[in-house]
Amino acid sequence: MTTTTVPQDARHQPLSQADKLTQDAAEASRIRKLSTHPDVIALRVEKVRTQVDRLMWTGLLLGLAFTMVNVQTFAAAGAAIWSLPWLAAWLLDPMVSLVLVAVLRAEQITARYQVEMRTETLGPWVRRTKLFAFLATYVMNTWQSWSHLHVSGIVLHSVPPVMVYLAAETGPILRDRLTEAVVRAARLVPGATDTTVNTRPSTQDSNADTLTNTPSAPVADQRAPRSRKPAAQKATKPRRPSRYEYLDRVRTAHQPGIVVTPAWVREVVPDISRGTSKVVSDLLNAELDTPHITTDTTAVDLPGRAA
Known part of the structure; x- marks a missing residue:
């Protein structure tokens, strides 16, 4: 004789279809958050x-x-x-x-x-x-x-x-x-500085208060070292620009008639690497080949003014 087991909650009551779907949705959401962390x-x-x-x-x-x-x-x-x-x-x-x-x-x-x-x-x-x-x-x-x-x-x-x-x-x-x-x-991904995925508050002050191991210390004593350390790190080791910051710089320097190549990108941005210059040149060429719809009011008013 075989018996079937019906899903039950903590009160040993059978779960409805909605309750089971709610549990599946919560599990899927947790897996998705972890997989994209x-x-x-x-x-x-x-x-x-x-x-x-x-x-x-x-x-x-x-x-x-x-x-x-x-x-x-x-x-x-x-x-x-x-x-x-x-x-x-x-x-x-x-x-x-x-x-x-x-x-x-x-x-x-x-x-x-x-x-x-x-x-x-x-x-x-x-x-x-x-x-x-x-x-x-x-x-x-x-x-x-x-x-x-x-x-x-x-x-x-x-x-x-x-x-x-x-x-x-x-x-x-x-x-x-x-x-x-x-x-x-x-x-x-939001909350990239968190080391665990949970329901912590998203503000930096709440993260600093939660992650500290000395809750009995005053709040000012906990935050003072954290505010001084990043300033010292920035002074000794500047942040490396991203490819999109390089793209903004070469986009500003580009003029009509200039052929965008990795060599030209390295001339405009001397501190860029060869691999990044190739990616930036491809991105800029893609932008130049794609028509853009401008939202500048002066450009919109030109036909009216000409009329």
């Missing part, structure tokens, strides 16, 4: 970032390992196996690859926290070092194929170095965009 979004983006980094580095290391044999053959130049020149030839590719990996690792961290590696502050040597490492690897890897004009060998030995170069250039941009996704989520 900035901390949850940051955690999901961090997981994606980890996957992207692992796949990028796996491809980079496999590509560099593939080129090692060809570079060793190029450096050995027909030396006898296990001879001193033959053994020393194995050191050439790691010497170039380790320097390249060091530069890529530094770019990975700076892109993770959106720190701009500007040429005017670091000089051109970072990019020169990376380009020289790629070109040296490519030339040594394909020299024999080019000397014999072996087309299939040129294609075969060109793919790994070129793929390594493309992955190295794309990786920092992807990490910067993932960080921008977290920043945008924190900017769009």
Whole structure:
């Protein structure tokens, strides 16, 4: 004999259909708030970032390992196996690859926290070092194929170095965009400064009073350190402008006839990164291609005045 269980409340009374729907709506609302909370979004983006980094580095290391044999053959130049020149030839590719990996690792961290590696502050040597490492690897890897004009060998030995170069250039941009996704989520979701999702008051004073661990202290004593600390932080570390602030600046500087390119954006805004300049130029081009309906009263009155 089987018995069916009817949903009941705390008073052991059967729930009506409306009560069950009310519970489902409350649960769905709680799940939605948690799924759109900035901390949850940051955690999901961090997981994606980890996957992207692992796949990028796996491809980079496999590509560099593939080129090692060809570079060793190029450096050995027909030396006898296990001879001193033959053994020393194995050191050439790691010497170039380790320097390249060091530069890529530094770019990975700076892109993770959106720190701009500007040429005017670091000089051109970072990019020169990376380009020289790629070109040296490519030339040594394909020299024999080019000397014999072996087309299939040129294609075969060109793919790994070129793929390594493309992955190295794309990786920092992807990490910067993932960080921008977290920043945008924190900017769009109300109450982004809260560490938990609950029914706290939305004002900053109420949050400060609720989060403090010393309720018996006077209110003035609790708020004084909080008001001084942000001022000190702003004085020592200025806030990094967002892409929309950059967009406002280039929109003001734009004039008819100017072709909007990432290079032009960097001329107008010298402190912008390459990846952000590309995004800002795309946004401005999209605005220029889209007709806008102006709400300026002077523009509306022009036809009347002409009449």
